[in-house]
Amino acid sequence: xSNSKATGLLGWVxxxxxxxxxxxxxxxxxxxxxNFNFWYFFGSLxxxxxxxxxxxxxxxxxxxxxxxxxxxxxxxxxxxxxxWGWLIRYLHSTGASAFFIVVYLHMFRGLMYGSYQxxxxxxxxxxxxxxxxxxAEAFMGxxxxxxxxxxxxxxxxxxxxxxxxxxxxxxxxxxxxxxxxSDATLNRFFALHVVAVPMALLGLVxxxxxxxxxxxxxxxxxxxxxxxxxxxxxxxxxxxxxPYYSVKDIVGVxxxxxxxxxxxxxxxxxxxxxxxxxxxxxxxPLVTPIHIKPVWYFTPFYAILKAVPSKGLGVIxxxxxxxxxxxxxxxxxxxxxxxxxxxxxSRFALACFVVSFVTLGWLATQAGSETxxxxxxxxxxxxxxxxxxxxxxxxxxxxxxxxxxxTK
Amino acid sequence: xxLLKFALLALLLNSVQALAxxxxxxxxxxxNISDKESLQRGAKLxxxxxxxxxxxxxxxxxxxxxxxxxxxxxGWNNALFPNVGMPHVLAGLQGAQTAKAEVHVxxxxxxxxxxxxxxxxxxxxxxxxEYDESVRDLVNYLVYMGEPAALQRMEYGPYVIIFxxxxxxxxxxxxxxxxxxxx
Numbered sequence: 001x002s003n004s005k006a007t008g009l010l011g012w013v014x015x016x017x018x019x020x021x022x023x024x025x026x027x028x029x030x031x032x033x034x035n036f037n038f039w040y041f042f043g044s045l046x047x048x049x050x051x052x053x054x055x056x057x058x059x060x061x062x063x064x065x066x067x068x069x070x071x072x073x074x075x076x077x078x079x080x081x082x083x084w085g086w087l088i089r090y091l092h093s094t095g096a097s098a099f100f101i102v103v104y105l106h107m108f109r110g111l112m113y114g115s116y117q118x119x120x121x122x123x124x125x126x127x128x129x130x131x132x133x134x135x136a137e138a139f140m141g142x143x144x145x146x147x148x149x150x151x152x153x154x155x156x157x158x159x160x161x162x163x164x165x166x167x168x169x170x171x172x173x174x175x176x177x178x179x180x181x182s183d184a185t186l187n188r189f190f191a192l193h194v195v196a197v198p199m200a201l202l203g204l205v206x207x208x209x210x211x212x213x214x215x216x217x218x219x220x221x222x223x224x225x226x227x228x229x230x231x232x233x234x235x236x237x238x239x240x241x242x243p244y245y246s247v248k249d250i251v252g253v254x255x256x257x258x259x260x261x262x263x264x265x266x267x268x269x270x271x272x273x274x275x276x277x278x279x280x281x282x283x284x285p286l287v288t289p290i291h292i293k294p295v296w297y298f299t300p301f302y303a304i305l306k307a308v309p310s311k312g313l314g315v316i317x318x319x320x321x322x323x324x325x326x327x328x329x330x331x332x333x334x335x336x337x338x339x340x341x342x343x344x345x346s347r348f349a350l351a352c353f354v355v356s357f358v359t360l361g362w363l364a365t366q367a368g369s370e371t372x373x374x375x376x377x378x379x380x381x382x383x384x385x386x387x388x389x390x391x392x393x394x395x396x397x398x399x400x401x402x403x404x405x406x407t408k
Numbered sequence: 409x410x411l412l413k414f415a416l417l418a419l420l421l422n423s424v425q426a427l428a429x430x431x432x433x434x435x436x437x438x439x440n441i442s443d444k445e446s447l448q449r450g451a452k453l454x455x456x457x458x459x460x461x462x463x464x465x466x467x468x469x470x471x472x473x474x475x476x477x478x479x480x481x482x483g484w485n486n487a488l489f490p491n492v493g494m495p496h497v498l499a500g501l502q503g504a505q506t507a508k509a510e511v512h513v514x515x516x517x518x519x520x521x522x523x524x525x526x527x528x529x530x531x532x533x534x535x536x537x538e539y540d541e542s543v544r545d546l547v548n549y550l551v552y553m554g555e556p557a558a559l560q561r562m563e564y565g566p567y568v569i570i571f572x573x574x575x576x577x578x579x580x581x582x583x584x585x586x587x588x589x590x591x
Contacts, residue, residue: 262565
């Protein structure tokens with residue numbers, strides 16, 4: 001359907017590719033709820049960080065050598081001799097941590113406002129697949145500098161696949177490309193990290209946004225704005241994404257970049273949290289670091305893995321912890337979407353979930369003790385109870401009346 | 409006779425060859441590796457002037473010390489990383505410290521062993537204060553060497569932040585202007 005009003009270059013293109021219809025459908029005439037708050041910045045910020053990772057990653061790939069002998073040295077070369085190499089590297093490493101901060105806050109918004117509820121289940125599923133792909137991408141990216149933690153982190157995580165009965169050893173050999181972590185592993189992780197997973201991520205993000213645009217966004221009140229349209233068919237509580245949210249998101253980008261720049265220029269290692277101390281030592285298969293621990297964004301799941309006494313069961317429990325998130329749209333039976341109008345049980349459960357997630361994360365970074373293991377086990381149970389009891393407490397909760405129109 | 413002429417000719421030509429090497433006329437070095445004192449002086453020169461750039465990684469010190477009657481590296485230890493293999497390379501500056509083991513018995517009758525480091529009995533070329541400051545300089549240098557880019561990033565950082573704060577502020581004003589239409 002070409003727009004007969006468009007002339008010139010735009011008209012020529014629009015005649016051949018429906019750019020004006022696309023612009024209208026997804027920006028200028030795509031109506032989003034007008035009451036978006038702070039929690040609604042993180043979707044656009046996640047897209048910004050994805051672009052940052054891709055661009056800084058491309059430039060890193062120009063100088064990085066994916067070879068066990070040269071990898072560590074090539075990173076030092078980038079940091080010291082490539083003009084502005086240090087900036088490109090810090091953009092990428094800080095971006096990786098920023099990606100998870102943004103994504104966790106983005107997901108938390110979903111938990112708070114019931115964004116995963118019908119009819120938006122598929123958006124949530126795509127988002128969860130993005131999350132899993134992101135974890136794989138981050139894990140493989142971390143191996144590439146070939147430091148001590150790169151090597152030994154890879155050793156631990158790949159060996160988890162050995163827990164699979166019967167085929168475990170064959171699978172781990174297949175993943176590694178060798179009988180032990182070696183140059184073969186590094187090379188294939190490079191291929192996957194630079195090409196395969198980024199392409200998958202881009203495709204998944206497109207699906208995620210397409211599914212969102214099909215149903216429209218949720219909002220902090222959990223009110224469906226499409227149920228209240230004016231005589232022109234425009235939601236009364238909706239505003240066009242462009243210019244209102246494009247202009248608002250730019251403010252979010254500015255504030256985010258300010259914090260991002262502060263970290264890059266003044267604290268890029270974050271005291272060992274973003275760039276771990278052990279990774280400044282070249283990989284040595286003969287020397288095991290005292291504490292092998294993943295980067296902070298994996299720590300809650302690592303704590304769950306360590307809390308379970310058996311290796312096989314630990315792997316299953318850790319996997320289940322992520323699978324539970326996929327099931328949220330069907331576990332939540334509340335007629336109310338947003339925490340603003342839910343009863344005390346749902347609020348308490350969410351608070352407990354946050355406490356368990358953060359505590360588990362912190363525990364994974366510690367040396368470990370009897371007390372810590374006990375707390376980790378309790379927190380693992382709390383984590384799972386949030387999901388397992390949800391079908392009951394979400395239904396039984398005494399909710400407040402939900403307004404017809406959004407509040408501000 | 410022909411053989412003799414041939415032999416003399418070969419000898420002559422070869423001695424010319426020895427002189428006509430690439431790099432010009434080299435003097436004879438008067439090699440005598442049984443001259444132990446010469447070897448000791450030569451080793452000292454090599455270590456002081458050549459070793460920083462040219463590796464001699466196949467020559468073990470232990471063998472060198474045995475062949476040349478050099479002092480063996482022994483007797484160094486330290487209170488911070490006990491029994492580490494590295495000798496005190498800055499001993500000439502600090503002076504040679506010694507330590508004695510002390511045993512304290514607390515109220516519960518439990519013995520606690522402590523290494524107490526004593527001041528150098530043989531002074532080094534620096535006073536304690538000078539040495540302290542020198543070590544600080546060395547550590548400072550090592551921190552810099554770990555990340556030379558730190559100098560650049562801390563220099564540019566403030567400008568980047570100032571720009572971004574300014575940008576965010578202007579963007580915010582623009583947002584407010586657009587959003588006047590809402591509600």
